Amino acid sequence: MLFTKSDIMAMITMTEVSERITQVVRNIVNQLFEVLTPVIDVLGVAQIVIGLFLALGLRQEFLGWRLIVAGGIMLIFVHVIAPLLLSFL
Numbered sequence: 001m002l003f004t005k006s007d008i009m010a011m012i013t014m015t016e017v018s019e020r021i022t023q024v025v026r027n028i029v030n031q032l033f034e035v036l037t038p039v040i041d042v043l044g045v046a047q048i049v050i051g052l053f054l055a056l057g058l059r060q061e062f063l064g065w066r067l068i069v070a071g072g073i074m075l076i077f078v079h080v081i082a083p084l085l086l087s088f089l
Contacts, residue, residue: 040074043074044078047070047071047074048067048068048072051066051069055068
């Protein structure tokens, strides 16, 4: 099957359009992640602090340790796993 010049130009144009759309989506995701990272950091640290307060101050160990672990997992996800996943974009 032979392609004419107009077919090849149409393929090139579609490739340029798809590359542009990909760049726009990549930029939006990266900017959204940059905006939300400090908010998620504050929430993770707050969970850890409230968990420590519950576990050590109020003797509510079960709830406190769960909050501490959840805050730690949140911070690990934001600073380790999410950037790794974003590098594939």
